[in-house]
Amino acid sequence: MAFKALLARAWQGLRKDRFLQILLLALVGLSLVSRTPLPSYPALVDWPTIAALTGLLALTQGVETSGALHRLGHWLVGYMTSERAAALCLVTAAAVLSTVLTNDVALFVIVPLTLGICRITPLPTTRLVVFEALAVNAGSALTPIGNPQNLFLWQLSGTSFAQFVWHMLPLVAVLMLLLWAVTALAFSGRLLQTSDPQSEHLLHKRLLAVSLLLYPVFLVLTDLHYAPWALLAVLLCLGSIRWRVLAHIDWGLLLVFVLMFIDLRLLVGLDVVQQALAGWGLAQPMHLFWAGIATSQIVSNVPAAIALAEFSKDWKVLAYAVNIGGFGLMVGSLANLIALRMAPDKRAWISFHVWSVPFLVAGAAVGWVLLFAM
Secondary structure: OHHHHHHHHHHHHHHHOHHHHHHHHHHHHHHHHOOOOHHHHHHHOOHHHHHHHHHHHHHHHHHHHHOHHHHHHHHHHOOOOEHHHHHHHHHHHHHHHHHHHOHHHHHHHHHHHHHHHHHHOOOOHHHHHHHHHHHHHHHHOOOOOOOHHHHHHHHHHOOOHHHHHHHHHHHHHHHHHHHHHHHHHHOOOOEOOOOOOHHHOOOOHHHHHHHHHHHHHHHHHHHOOOHHHHHHHHHHHHHHHOOHHHHOOOHHHHHHHHHHHHHHHHHHOOHHHHHHHHOOOOOOHHHHHHHHHHHHHHHOHHHHHHHHOOOOOOHHHHHHHHHHOOOOOHHHOHHHHHHHHHOOOOOHHHHHHHHHHHHHHHHHHHHHHHHHOO
């Protein structure tokens, strides 16, 4: 009965997921015009990435189910005097974590914590999650390990870690200053008050301890290219302690990522797309810059970096372009999709674009000045 209820809930969730339905329709359309054989579609999916994402979702759910985030939220609220202070603290934490843990892992830590804090004090949840998505896009641009496109371009460039950071530092510094300024304006200075007694929430210490211990082990094994085996270990460990943790994983998000891999790779593989890229004059840095931003809005910044690197090895311009391209439309960065899926408001994408599109314009202007006008 419990399994049937889980399936019914999952089906209801999928029926209400408009973005998932759009991806399915796109898959049908691309299948009609693509020459890629249907049996080869699974090979288009980056399964190690899906395994890594599943493991992170499971571990995050384990920490959240343990009640630890609720208690941490209570503790943090004691130090956050106002809505503005809370927003600046969470946005900064998201940006800093993204420089070392990658943008998606930072969201898996910060967004559940934010949701826990919002349950005990009246804060604009959707707006906070949106600004945290902007923060990880800005912060992760700083280091070669902050996001997948930087890791790819770092390997392509052959430069040192410090040299990569030094090149990205001016862009990230300006973007963070803009983000802090906009955050201070977007959130009020009203005082925070908790509305939920801490004593009512128990802490599942064993589940918390296992989840926290598995985090570094899982990340190390994933980095060593053992993500599928690491995922199996995580699911077995968490399932043996509390199987409901696995039931509450956002399986719909995983399906969204699978479909995105297939759709985007079918799109990039079309002759008309390849011809368009070849005709953009990407040997010219200015053309490469604008192409990187524009392409990110269509296929996301990681595939954009990989595709454009076939036409130009100017990693400095390309790094600026695809990191700026993470702003704008929600498809610009996979981190955007993760944040919006974790937000409780299904219309969060509207709020996201209200803030993200101006950031794309500002980021493009800043990048252009730093690269071509100085």
